Amino acid sequence: MSDSSLITHLRHIDVAMPNFAEQHRFYTELWGLTETAGDTGVSFLAAEGSPEQYVVRLREDVQKRTDLIAFGAASAADVDTLAARLAARGVRLVHEPRALDTPGGGYGVRFFDNEGRVVEVSAEVTARRHRRIEAREPVPVRLSHVLMNSPTPEATVAWYIEHLGFRLSDTMCLGERGEIMWFLRCNTFHHSFGIVRGPHAAFHHASFEMRGIDEFLRGTGRMRRLGIERLWGPGRHRAGDNSFSYFLDRAGNTVEYTTELEILDEDTWHPHLFDLRDPANADQWGTADEMDEFIAAKSHNDVDPGLFTAPPM
Known part of the structure; x- marks a missing residue:
């Protein structure tokens, strides 16, 4: 199996910031995303036209940072293959492949890239019921x-x-x-x-x-x-x-x-x-x-x- 076949698509970007309430209002009321899940200081935001459970995760923190970038894989077996390949090449894992407890569940692995960003690759995440964006509707697909x-x-x-x-x-x-x-x-x-x-x-x-x-x-x-x-x-x-x-x-x-x-x-x-x-x-x-x-x-x-x-x- 080639490396190019293991990553299928971009899933979401997760960011943290001190001004959580302002950010939440920006992305929901102004930018056009929809909150699908959340708790105190965390919000999962979906694009109305996308089957992804969320495309942005906001998290309140005293520091502004990028939490992680998430990509999809075709199957749990591909996640395992990728994790084994990365470990064999000396890539530092954040955690081994395991069941995810984020909206939609799934099975994923997290690791650091060469500069220290956290990357997640997951499969078998339950698709979200999304909808067709109508003509003249200015919200993200x-x-x-x-x-x-x-x-x-x-x-x-x-x-x-x-x-x-x-x-x-x-x-x-x-x-x-x-x-x-x-x-x-x-x-x-x-x-x-x-x-x-x-x-x-x-x-x-x-x-x-x-x-x-x-x-x-x-x-x-x-x-x-x-x-x-x-x-x-x-x-x-x-x-x-x-x-x-x-x-x-x-x-x-x-x-x-x-x-x-x-x-x-x-x-x-x-x-x-x-x-x-x-x-x-x-x-x-x-x-x-x-x-x-x-x-x-x-x-x-x-x-x-x-x-x-x-x-x-």
Whole structure:
């Protein structure tokens, strides 16, 4: 069995922060997610169009941190195979494969990546009863992708390719400054995960797929009318060919509305290198402000204090 067959899709991103009530209100009342389970200081938030039990988990903590990134596998046997493979290669496990006590249950393993982020891979999670998102309804259909900052991006990209079987879709560069962003896939979507060159390991952004361009623009407009801090967009990227509008949540994490992310043909696709000195590579439409150091610095985020530290749940 090849490494590439073991990870099937992105499940959820779990984050912690001190201002839990503000974050909860942002993601439910403003961003458009639905709480499906919760307790004091924790909330599991689903996207209405997704069968995943939740796509974001919020947890109250005195520190702001990324708790974990979760991916799916096809079967419990694949989880076991992956865990054995990782252990044999010296990857540090947070816990061995076991039954999960999060919504939907399932069977999963947790481990640290090369920079100390916690990654979970699970299978046999009960699908959530979801619904079709209607025309003009500006709420997320699913979690599209998650990107992370890294001070050693080449090593981190290589780690995810070697150990988890991700494939490189495209890379962004900035002239003589070299490569700065790598888009990785685990299925036919252009990317479900990615790494950005940054000053420290931290959350870069999470992106949420909308039903279509009209719903994407309506969601973008709603955020702007509500006074949510806008970083960049609306526009349309070259790599992935997806639309984008970036905002800051209440903890200073970057979140994105997107739609129409490219679906690749695995048999014919070859990675491209796009130079951001050509503004059309950042925004094909030319409708977004030009990307600058101020915008980039906002998504560098704070230093993550949770590296090589397992979250409490």
